[in-house]
Structure formats: C-alpha cells, structure tokens
Amino acid sequence: MGELLSPADTYNFVFYSVIFLCYGSEYIYVNNMIDGMNGKIDKSKIEKFHDDGYIFLPSYYTEEQVKRLQSESNDILQMLIESSIENDRLSNRLNITQREDGTTIVYSMSPFFDLSLLFREIGTEDIPALHQPLLDSKSIALGNYSQLNYKQKIDRDLSLDIEQGSDEWPIHSDWVYFEGWGPKNMLITVVFIDQCTQENGAIEVWPETHKESFTHSKNGQDLEVSEAEFEERLDPNEREHIVGPAGSVLIFDSRLVHSSGPNNSDGPRRVLTYRHAPRDNIEGEVFEGVARPNPSGGGFPVELIESSYELEYIRNK
Numbered sequence: 567m568g569e570l571l572s573p574a575d576t577y578n579f580v581f582y583s584v585i586f587l588c589y590g591s592e593y594i595y596v597n598n599m600i601d602g603m604n605g606k607i608d609k610s611k612i613e614k615f616h617d618d619g620y621i622f623l624p625s626y627y628t629e630e631q632v633k634r635l636q637s638e639s640n641d642i643l644q645m646l647i648e649s650s651i652e653n654d655r656l657s658n659r660l661n662i663t664q665r666e667d668g669t670t671i672v673y674s675m676s677p678f679f680d681l682s683l684l685f686r687e688i689g690t691e692d693i694p695a696l697h698q699p700l701l702d703s704k705s706i707a708l709g710n711y712s713q714l715n716y717k718q719k720i721d722r723d724l725s726l727d728i729e730q731g732s733d734e735w736p737i738h739s740d741w742v743y744f745e746g747w748g749p750k751n752m753l754i755t756v757v758f759i760d761q762c763t764q765e766n767g768a769i770e771v772w773p774e775t776h777k778e779s780f781t782h783s784k785n786g787q788d789l790e791v792s793e794a795e796f797e798e799r800l801d802p803n804e805r806e807h808i809v810g811p812a813g814s815v816l817i818f819d820s821r822l823v824h825s826s827g828p829n830n831s832d833g834p835r836r837v838l839t840y841r842h843a844p845r846d847n848i849e850g851e852v853f854e855g856v857a858r859p860n861p862s863g864g865g866f867p868v869e870l871i872e873s874s875y876e877l878e879y880i881r882n883k
C-alpha cells in the first residue's frame with residue numbers, strides 16, 4: 567500500500583504550487599515583455615533590431631495624438647512661411663525646393679526643439695523610453711540634428727529665391743555625416759505625422775546594411791552611396807518600403823542604408839526624424855535630455871538667428 571500525504575504535506579504542496587503559479591508565471595511574463603512602452607518592445611523586436619537594423623511600430627500614437635502632431639506641424643510651417651514673407655528672406659530652418667515639374671515643396675525643417683514643446687517632449691521622454699530596451703542605456707536627443715521632413719507642396723507664390731531640386735532622399739546612411747566626431751551607436755527615430763505610402767514617398771530601408779560600411783560620394787549638399795557600391799552591393803529587390811498609418815514609429819540604426827522617393831500625392835508626407843545617442847557616448851553638456859554634440863558641425867546655432875525674425879513677424883501681426 568502506498569503512503570498517503572499527511573495533511574501538513576498536502577498543505578505545503580498546495581501552498582507552493584500556488585506560489586509557483588503566481589510568481590513563476592509573472593517571472594516568465596516580465597522576461598518576455600522587456601519593459602518597453604505599452605509592452606511594445608518585446609524580445610523579438612530587440613532581436614529584429616539587432617539583426618535587420620530597424621523595427622517598426624505601426625499606430626504607436628493614438629488618433630487623438632496624431633491630430634496634435636498634425637496641428638503643431640501646420641502651425642510651425644505657417645509661422646515660418648509667413649515670417650519668411652514678412653521679413654523678405656527665407657528662414658534658414660526651412661529647406662524648400664522647386665521640382666522640375668514646377669512644384670514648390672518644403673523638404674525639411676530644423677532645428678525645432680526650441681519651437682515646439684510637444685516635439686521636444688517626444689524626443690526627451692517617449693523616445694528614450696522606447697530606446698531603453700534596445701540600447702540598455704538612457705538615450706539623449708541631439709536637438710540640432712533632429713528635423714521635420716514635410717514633403718509638402720506650397721501653392722502660394724513666396725516671391726523668394728527658391729533653388730531647383732527634388733524631394734527625394736538619396737540612398738545613404740546617416741552615420742556617414744557623423745563619422746569621425748559624432749557620438750557612437752546613434753539611433754534614428756521616425757514618427758509618422760501622416761500616413762506613409764509608396765505614392766507619397768515612404769522611407770525605404772535595406773535590411774542588415776547596418777552591419778557593413780558603404781562608400782558615399784557627394785551629391786550636391788547630400789552624401790549618397792556611390793554608384794559602384796550600389797551596383798555591387800545593394801539589391802533593389804531587398805529594399806523594404808516602410809509604409810503605415812499616421813502615428814507609427816520607425817527606429818533604425820544610424821548605419822542602416824535608407825532613402826525615399828518623391829511625394830506624388832496631393833497631401834503632405836510629414837515625419838519627425840530624431841537623432842539620439844546613448845548618454846555615455848555623448849561628450850559635452852546634456853540639459854533636460856537634450857545635447858548639442860561638440861563640435862556642433864553647423865557653425866552658429868541657427869535658432870538663435872531665426873527666432874529674432876520669427877518674433878518680429880509675431881509682433882507685427
């Protein structure tokens with residue numbers, strides 16, 4: 567005859583089983599959901615980030631938050647265009663080009679950290695929390711190297727000198743602009759203010775290219791992967807278009823090769839592109855989650871000049 571468990575043993579068995587079911591399963595849960603914002607950065611995303619060089623979080627921000635992003639972008643653009651007209655000079659924050667088809671298009675705008683508390687807080691609070699599980703470190707926003715890429719047509723006559731160009735971004739890695747002086751392990755984080763589609767010029771990435779380095783050549787003011795390297799080492803079939811709804815977030819390693827085509831739609835294709843680096847890799851001062859890496863690489867801070875013109879416009883309104 568087998569031995570029966572004593573009442574004390576039965577109690578212990580039940581007690582420890584309950585403890586294991588509660589705390590054991592929580593332990594597994596905690597380790598699968600590596601403390602990302604809203605649990606969105608899980609282990610598989612961390613692996614993808616290291617393997618492919620990027621991750622994509624569709625609809626990260628709610629529709630309500632997207633409306634705030636859009637209205638902030640509209641207000642800033644209106645202020646910069648109106649103050650440029652009022653002062654009869656194009657704001658140095660704005661990069662506006664005239665395409666071959668005659669369309670005037672706002673390509674990019676920077677710096678913006680001094681113009682928008684909303685955009686600054688996204689860069690100093692939301693994004694560093696998303697980066698934490700990817701970097702294992704606190705990330706710091708590089709304020710003067712973050713920009714808003716509008717890809718937005720302007721219908722009115724600005725009566726200002728606008729250079730001929732295009733709204734395409736050449737095939738490049740961002741790191742080549744910083745190599746030799748910039749903080750290591752930089753990340754690029756793109757917040758979709760509008761839906762991004764192939765038609766309106768969504769960003770395209772070449773997965774895994776962050777593991778190699780590519781020779782770039784000059785194309786006007788931009789750098790792009792040299793033609794020979796493109797032919798030899800990049801397969802257009804491996805390019806991925808990162809399409810998704812407004813409010814989505816794309817995070818990629820600054821060495822990843824990427825580009826984007828023209829906006830052939832009628833609406834804007836706006837994205838915030840933030841540059842961040844781990845705190846330990848930044849030399850120089852950090853203030854409230856923002857750094858201006860040294861040397862700033864851009865001469866005199868643009869915002870210190872531009873804000874005087876912007877205030878003049880607001881005062882005259």
Ligand SMILES: O=C(O)CCC(=O)C(=O)O
Pocket residue numbers: 715735740767768769824825826837839
């Ligand atoms: O906004 C885009 O379409 C691309 C931006 C980009 O490539 C960059 O900022 O380096």
